[in-house]
Amino acid sequence: xxxxxxxxxxxxxxxxxxxxxxxxxxxxxxxxxxxxxxxxxxxxxxxxxxxxxxxxxxxxxxxxxxxxxxxxxxxxxxxxxxxxxxxxxxxxxxxxxxxxxxxxxxxxxxxxx
Numbered sequence: 001x002x003x004x005x006x007x008x009x010x011x012x013x014x015x016x017x018x019x020x021x022x023x024x025x026x027x028x029x030x031x032x033x034x035x036x037x038x039x040x041x042x043x044x045x046x047x048x049x050x051x052x053x054x055x056x057x058x059x060x061x062x063x064x065x066x067x068x069x070x071x072x073x074x075x076x077x078x079x080x081x082x083x084x085x086x087x088x089x090x091x092x093x094x095x096x097x098x099x100x101x102x103x104x105x106x107x108x109x110x111x112x113x
Contacts (some may be wrong), residue, residue: 015033015049016059016096016103024063024093025105031090035083042079049088063093066100 003091053075058067068088075081084107 007074013056013092016093016101021103021105024091028087028091032065032084035080035087036109039078039080039085048076048092052108053084055084055105055107057088057091057105058100059093059103061096061098062093065089065093072102 032057038084051072054071056067056069056071057065060066065088068091070076070081070085088105
């Protein structure tokens with residue numbers, strides 16, 4: 001997985017700054033990468049085309065993720081999708097004031113062959 005591109009992250013409320021969001025996602029990048037590596041190992045004949053998957057996270061004021069989903073339904077119910085969403089749920093953001101917010105994080109997959 002490569003880091004999200006500049007300006008690619010968005011939130012429904014601006015209570016948590018982009019640097020904090022990027023930092024939290026960067027701390028989980030090894031977990032996201034492990035999901036991709038495991039998918040390649042478990043299905044060596046399979047492949048995932050080079051694409052960006054959008055991981056949608058609902059983050060509460062405590063910084064904990066209450067919901068993690070993939071927008072692309074083709075991947076959502078695969079082992080890779082379940083692993084990525086679980087890694088997303090384990091991501092911890094800094095606490096903030098206000099209501100829960102939605103973070104859309106692009107995960108760039110490289111081809112697995």
